[in-house]
Amino acid sequence: MIWYNITIGDVITLHLVWLLLMTSSMSQAHFHPHDHASCIASALASAERACDALGLKFTPVRRRTLEILVSEHRALGAYDILARLDASGFGSQPPVAYRALDFLTANGFAHKIEALNAYVACTHPGADHSPAFLICRVCGTVEEAEAAPDRGPLARAAREAGFAIERAVVEAQGLCPACKDPVT
Ligand SMILES: [Zn+2]
Ligand SMILES: [Zn+2]
Ligand SMILES: [Zn+2]
Numbered sequence: 704m705i706w707y708n709i710t711i712g713d714v715i716t717l718h719l720v721w722l723l724l725m726t727s728s729m730s731q732a733h734f735h736p737h738d739h740a741s742c743i744a745s746a747l748a749s750a751e752r753a754c755d756a757l758g759l760k761f762t763p764v765r766r767r768t769l770e771i772l773v774s775e776h777r778a779l780g781a782y783d784i785l786a787r788l789d790a791s792g793f794g795s796q797p798p799v800a801y802r803a804l805d806f807l808t809a810n811g812f813a814h815k816i817e818a819l820n821a822y823v824a825c826t827h828p829g830a831d832h833s834p835a836f837l838i839c840r841v842c843g844t845v846e847e848a849e850a851a852p853d854r855g856p857l858a859r860a861a862r863e864a865g866f867a868i869e870r871a872v873v874e875a876q877g878l879c880p881a882c883k884d885p886v887t
Pocket of ligand 3: 839840842844880882
């Protein structure tokens with residue numbers, strides 16, 4: 704199913720949203736070759752714009768933490784992130800990483816993957832969304848999709864039970880295209 708979602712800002716942008724049955728998939732761009740340098744640059748630029756608009760401080764450590772996450776497209780644990788922050792001159796004290804990660808997750812620039820106790824950059828920050836994660840168990844690449852908890856079998860079950868879903872996290876583990884069909 705395809706539908707159009709029109710947001711009115713300075714310009715009207717048109718988003719195509721692709722909905723599958725259980726968890727709809729926004730795109731599998733990160734599972735496929737792409738211009739990763741511009742991917743990193745545009746993620747940082749859009750976070751910077753969002754922080755400006757919301758009056759949030761995009762400090763150097765917050766920026767570097769997001770850059771570390773965006774560079775990977777896979778979930779990184781806090782200590783992995785801390786080691787990279789340390790290498791970038793931000794020090795080796797755990798609160799340095801945790802405070803930056805708290806900022807990024809609280810403001811929608813990154814998500815925590817509970818199953819891995821690790822973090823990924825959000826692929827469409829700013830949008831109010833319920834993420835679903837497709838996690839490759841071999842290479843660790845994470846693709847973010849849209850869970851759409853108000854539709855599908857989970858929503859139906861909740862309705863029948865008289866339950867109001869406020870938050871649903873979908874973390875699917877499996878194999879990405881490259882790990883499923885390795886080139887020999
Ligand atoms: Zn990329
Ligand atoms: Zn997200
Ligand atoms: Zn993989």
